[in-house]
Amino acid sequence: METIVKDQHVSIEKPEIAAPPDWEPVIIGILCNWCSYAGSDLTGTSRIQYPPNIRIIRVPCTSRVDPWFLIKALQTTADGVLVSGCHPGDCHYITGNYYARRRFLVTKKLLSFIGFHENRIQFSWVSAAEGPKFAKVVAKVTDDIKKLGPLHLYKKENFEK
Amino acid sequence: MDYTKQIREIATKLFTEEKIDVFVGYRTTGFDENQVPVIITGLEEIPKLIFNDKSVFNLTNYLKQEHTRNKRVGLIVKGCDSRSLNLLLTENQVKREKLFVIGIACEGVCDDEGNKMQHCTECMFPDAVVFDEMVGTTHDARLYQVNADVRELASKSLVERREYFETVFESCIRCNACRHSCPLCYCAKCVIDQETSTLYHGANTTSSAFHALMTWSLHLAGRCVDCRNCESACPMNLPLHLLHKQNESVIYENFQEHMAGVVEGDRGAFYKYSMKDPDDFIM
Numbered sequence: 001m002e003t004i005v006k007d008q009h010v011s012i013e014k015p016e017i018a019a020p021p022d023w024e025p026v027i028i029g030i031l032c033n034w035c036s037y038a039g040s041d042l043t044g045t046s047r048i049q050y051p052p053n054i055r056i057i058r059v060p061c062t063s064r065v066d067p068w069f070l071i072k073a074l075q076t077t078a079d080g081v082l083v084s085g086c087h088p089g090d091c092h093y094i095t096g097n098y099y100a101r102r103r104f105l106v107t108k109k110l111l112s113f114i115g116f117h118e119n120r121i122q123f124s125w126v127s128a129a130e131g132p133k134f135a136k137v138v139a140k141v142t143d144d145i146k147k148l149g150p151l152h153l154y155k156k157e158n159f160e161k
Numbered sequence: 162m163d164y165t166k167q168i169r170e171i172a173t174k175l176f177t178e179e180k181i182d183v184f185v186g187y188r189t190t191g192f193d194e195n196q197v198p199v200i201i202t203g204l205e206e207i208p209k210l211i212f213n214d215k216s217v218f219n220l221t222n223y224l225k226q227e228h229t230r231n232k233r234v235g236l237i238v239k240g241c242d243s244r245s246l247n248l249l250l251t252e253n254q255v256k257r258e259k260l261f262v263i264g265i266a267c268e269g270v271c272d273d274e275g276n277k278m279q280h281c282t283e284c285m286f287p288d289a290v291v292f293d294e295m296v297g298t299t300h301d302a303r304l305y306q307v308n309a310d311v312r313e314l315a316s317k318s319l320v321e322r323r324e325y326f327e328t329v330f331e332s333c334i335r336c337n338a339c340r341h342s343c344p345l346c347y348c349a350k351c352v353i354d355q356e357t358s359t360l361y362h363g364a365n366t367t368s369s370a371f372h373a374l375m376t377w378s379l380h381l382a383g384r385c386v387d388c389r390n391c392e393s394a395c396p397m398n399l400p401l402h403l404l405h406k407q408n409e410s411v412i413y414e415n416f417q418e419h420m421a422g423v424v425e426g427d428r429g430a431f432y433k434y435s436m437k438d439p440d441d442f443i444m
Contacts, residue, residue: 013323067379068352075372088440098434102416105439106382106431109411110375110404113315115323124444137444153368 011149012117025079025145029054029138030069032062034092035127036084042131050135051142054082061085063096067107070121074111074153080120080145084137087125097125119144120151162268163213164296168237171263171294175235176204181261184235185223187216195273200228212237214271217278219388221246222344224255233259239267241280243289244386244422245344250291251428254347264292266299280387280402283308290423305413305420308406315407332397333370339401340377342394345384353377378404383412383430384421415439 009019031037037058043050059065062085073081083104091097104123112118122144124137168186175181188199188209196215200223201207219242223229238246243264249255266288269281281287283306288299314322340346340353353373378385378401385405392401412418412430416438421429 013319015320066352067382068376071372071375071379075368088436095434098436098438099431101438101440101443102412102431102434103379103382105415105442106408106411107379108442110379110382110407112319113311113322113407114326114375114404115319115321117319122444123442140444153371 009149011152012147013115014152017152019150023150025053025142025150026077027054027080027082027138027141027145028073028078029056029082029084030059030062030065031056031083031126032085032092032097033058033060035086035090036124036134038128039084039126039130039134042128043134046131048131048135050138053142053145054138061091061093061096062100063093065100065103067103070107070111074116074120074151079151080122080141080148082122082124082137082141084124084126084134087127090127116151117148119148162297164265165211165213167296168212168263169207169210171296172201172207172210172235173204175261176207180233181235182232183229184210185220185229186210186237187212187218187220198223212265214269214275217270217272217389217393219245219344219390221249222342222390224249224260225344225347231259233261235261235263237263237265238289238292239265239270240284240287240289241267241386241388242344243291244286244420245388247291247422247425248345248384248386248429249347251422251426260293262289262292262294264289264295266295266297268297278389279309280389284387285420286423291425307410308402310400310403311406311410314403327367329399330367330370330374333365333367333374333399334397335365335370335373336396337373338394338396339374339391342390343381344388344390345381345386346377352380374401374404378408381405382408383418383432385409386420386422 009023011017031040040056062083065083070081085097088097108118108121111121122141126134126137172184184201186199187196188211190197194215198218198220199209201209220236221242250257269277272278285303285305353376389402395401416430418430419427
């Protein structure tokens with residue numbers, strides 16, 4: 001794995017471009033309805049603090065997540081993506097997260113292969129009872145993305161960002 | 162490797178016995194040694210047919226088109242082509258009983274300079290896996306090896322890889338020739354085109370090329386048979402095989418899969434799962 005640049009506002013992929021000092025990462029969280037979404041709800045109702053950088057999208061199951069969603073999120077606005085679902089064996093649709101697990105690995109490796117740090121997309125299993133774990137996961141992902149810096153995805157024409 | 166004679170004989174036999182309506186094969190371009198696909202409809206056109214080292218195209222792509230649909234088709238397949246045919250059969254895109262398949266025991270095809278293509282030197286399955294009649298002498302089993310280009314690029318640093326692929330995505334003109342030439346891209350409406358604003362997202366920009374090529378290669382992961390129709394169709398000569406071969410190596414190393422399309426009824430790595438799949442990257 002490549003060394004992580006200590007300066008928080010320099011992109012690891014494009015060190016020559018500096019981000020503004022008030023830069024905050026944008027993280028898209030894609031959560032499964034039955035476990036992680038309920039888990040994040042529990043985090044909120046238990047009044048546990050977690051970083052506000054995450055924007056949550058609810059999906060029926062992690063196997064609903066086409067690798068296209070992750071690519072699309074990175075192409076438009078996100079600096080990082082978190083996909084979270086049920087623990088293996090706990091899937092509401094019995095086997096959905098097993099299928100998803102394969103896709104995630106291939107997507108992660110391909111993204112790393114074309115020159116983006118593989119921590120830009122992260123995955124976690126969070127059950128509906130794991131409110132504190134969800135807060136920890138979000139904190140860790142936010143911390144990781146802050147270390148990696150902004151994603152200058154071929155920014156010269158990416159004027160929506 | 163020159164099977165012109167055998168293929169003309171089989172085609173003549175098929176047309177005289179009225180087993181097929183059309184035959185998909187290769188002919189010369191007429192002005193150089195290179196070949197183009199040809200669809201012939203009768204005995205009088207058989208002298209056009211040719212098959213040798215320059216027959217690079219994957220003809221299963223022509224099964225998707227209007228002039229072969231609902232007809233009995235004769236078809237030439239090499240090793241890689243037969244695997245894509247196998248996938249099309251498994252995915253119910255073509256009917257086996259309407260096909261007469263001439264399988265080739267392929268010894269590798271050549272590029273414009275006459276050198277053997279790189280993917281043919283690494284080919285695991287040179288013999289056709291689906292066929293009605295086999296031409297040539299079959300080969301022994303070969304071992305899997307990671308693509309040399311992928312290995313070379315993976316040894317470079319993150320920034321170098323990002324710079325390399327930035328030039329690749331910059332050169333892409335979003336003509337979608339790769340998608341049209343791919344035998345396994347048959348969706349009536351492609352997900353890459355399903356955009357709210359085609360003016361922005363469909364534009365010829367580097368980030369839209371990133372989006373299109375990455376999505377395309379991930380939708381083909383576990384299905385790509387490495388026939389390299391996409392690369393021969395690409396007007397900008399982009400190294401599209403890098404993305405596919407990277408996915409293939411990850412799938413092969415982590416899931417211990419058969420290669421795409423070798424076993425009939427096997428839909429590819431993303432359509433099944435195992436309890437032993439790697440889990441260490443998930444929090």
